[in-house]
Amino acid sequence: MSNLSRRQFVASASAGLLASSALADESKLPQRPLGKTGVKVPILGLGTVAVGNQTDQKTAAALIHKAIDLGVTYIDTAPPRTRIAFVTGYGRAQQYLNGILKERRKEVFIATKCLETDGTKTIDLLRKNLDELGIGQADLCYTHTIGHASYDLAGLVADDGPMAALEKAKQDGLCRFIGVTGHNRPEKFAQAIEKRKIDALMNACNIVDRHTYAFEDVVWPAARKQGIGLVAMKVMGGGIVGCKMPEELRHASFRWVLSQPEAATAVIGMGSIQEVEQNVEWAKTWKAMTKEEADELKQKTVPLAKAWGAHLDRLDARGEKSRPLVNT
Secondary structure (H helix, E strand, O other): OOOOOHHHHHHHHHHHHHHHHHOOOOOOOOEEEOOOOOOEEEOEEEEOHHHHOOOOHHHHHHHHHHHHHOOOOEEEOOOOOOOOOOOOOOOOHHHHHHHHHHHHHHHOEEEEEEOOOOHHHHHHHHHHHHHHHOOOOEEEEEEOOOOOOOOOHHHHHOOOOHHHHHHHHHHOOOEEEEEEEEOOOHHHHHHHHHHOOOOEEEEEOOOOOOOOOOHHHHOHHHHHHOOOEEEEEOOOOOOOOOOOOOHHHHHHHHHHHHOOOOEEEEEEEOOOHHHHHHHHHHHHOOOOOOHHHHHHHHHHOHHHHHHHOOOOOOOOOOOOOOOOOOOO
């Protein structure tokens, strides 16, 4: 966004607002196109880490049902655990969704994830995810958190690697669309999307981490040119533990994320019905952020970015450390 002129920024944000308004009769929430997939999704998506880690199935189910009732029909989930330390698992989320999908599969868009560096293991995990969800086909499956150093770029994009495996899974009907997700090392994403074809890209995106990771500047412009659907996560700055965003800045971060050109949806982890209702209200009343507002926020959040540091990096198998801040 920092490279956009005032006219481009306002035009892009206004286009999103007009698209949302035009679709008001189609959903309880505004909807936007997910890139060139031909599918429209609500501008608010449900992240299920908090739901999946609840021990009370009835409470978890009630929250998911409430979200769907209010129009939050893009549901992002993943397996209960990962093989990489510090990458959060989703607990019982897919199990909880299983019963709900038996009733409401046609109402929702289900995204799941595979964190495997081997192509064969990726397909095995996708099939396991589908079995756990109780469905024959996911709407979207991501190769998960590819910024992690466990993913060597050459292996990631190889013909026997995980991205190619999901291309085959799409051809075989195990998923309708495919993508990649990640929180750090945006330069790796820029290279990966040049090597393999994907439909969607989900990255950390908020008003603080824009200074540190800059996916909006480094990766998203090229993705837009390819018609890749853009999905935002960590909108409230969620890290290894909880929400980092100061309460007074959360609404602004939500507005800013959805003011990014061609951003389709903001996936937010919600662990209570109160949180669902608050985020739904923000989605229903979303207003495009002006260039002046965005510039003011950029300056205001530099100290926070320095305080947070590269908090979404993990000490991983190769022991690689975080890179310095950018765009400050």
